[in-house]
Amino acid sequence: MTYLETTAQLYAEAAKTPQVGLCCVNTPPLQFPGLHIPEIMQQMNYGCGSTVHPTELFGEPTVLYIGVGGGIEALQFAYFCRQPGRVIAVDPVPEMRQAAARNLQLAAQDNDWFHPDSVKILAGDAFELPVSDASVDVVAQNCLFNIFEPDDLQRALVETYRVLKPGGRLIMSDPIATRPIPAQLQQDERLRALCLSGALTYEDYIQHLVAIGFGQIEIRARRPYRLLDTQHYNLDAPLLLESLDSVSFKVPLPEDGACVFTGKTAIYAGSESFLDDHAGHLLQRGIPLAVCDKTAAKFSLQFPQDVVITDSTWHYNGGGCC
Structure with missing residues (x-):
């Protein structure tokens, strides 16, 4: 079984039986006036941070969200993008797509401004996004790309760049490692699926974005996420993982290098x-x-x-x- 198959199996199970804090630190969702989030969505909040940054959601943009999860961030994006079909959520796991659709139906009962048709849920994955070139304003992913091995991460980032309009934004929240993660942990498929062993260092993470061609990168948040201790992870010293929220802009890469704002x-x-x-x-x-x-x-x-x-x-x- 490959690490991607392990990940799909893990999240198929989580879609059927919500597991609070499955892989990530479960934090209270962002609150906005008139937005009511069903309890089931909060239980299925499988993310290490947030990709919902109001300053990037002006003008009712078209948002492509990769990895729908329980639908919580799709609902939050719909709060800002109140036109039918402006939020597109893509997920390869049928059980997760079905769970998100049910959760969005529940959200419609408590939010008179929201209709489930506002979010279009599609089958697909990060490597072949089911939308055309330069067709969306925002691509977002929360605690997914850190699972990918380097070649797959490259493929996913190329795809996000393809579908973004010029000037569009890639909003990401991922764990990063304060030092390189040892090979034996990286090769553990379940730990990788749990967002614990695939994280890059900050420097490597940013370099991947620059190599794709993003000319400007802004760091929205960086905070402690998990500690891998010596007893349970066979490490010589504890290894701190951090959660990094970033926005990368599809603008020309300056001759002297990308502008990275920290x-x-x-x-x-x-x-x-x-x-x-x-x-x-x-x-x-x-x-x-x-x-x-x-x-x-x-x-x-x-x-x-x-x-x-x-x-x-x-x-x-x-x-x-x-």
Whole structure:
């Protein structure tokens, strides 16, 4: 049995019998006015973070959600995209598609603004998305791509890039590892299916996105997720996994590399405002300017005395140098 077959079997069982916190830390769902989430959806909240970021859902976009789960994030996306068929949910597991459809019917009873037809549930997987090229504004996935082995991850990211419109956004929430996960854990199919052994380091995760061609990446959140201890996982030292929420934009890749925003700011400490003639960055004395990591590194080298670079907050939400 391959790791993908193990994963499908695991989630087919979870669709029939909800398992709270099956693989991920079960957190209360985001609350919005007039949005009521059925209890069964909350029990089937199989994700390590959230891909529902209101700032990326303006203008009632078309959203393609990969891995419908219990339907909770499909419902939340529909809250912002209130036109029929604007939310497309794709899942390869028949039992999960059926469970999500039932849950959305329940949601319609408690939300007068929602009709189940608002969410189109399709059979399919991340490697062959059942939509045409450049047809959606947002692709989202929560705690799925970390399961994939490197070649499959590459295939999935290429597919997301294909279906996104120019300027579209890939919103992801995945576990990452604070150091490389040992090979014996990576090869454990059940641990991989449980989102515990397939995680990449932050650096490798971002590099995969840049290699596909995403020109701008923004980190929305980074927080502790799970600790793999020495007793249960045969490790020499405990290994911390973190949850990373990110938004990657299908914009041209700059010649000097992608702009990755992690919450750094640059503050000019000189006597007057400073203008970076090459890139057009205007630093006003004493006022923080959000900058990507690339610009932060450049300023640190060029102006070590005049520009203060703050640490990454890992909670960046737009409005920066690029």
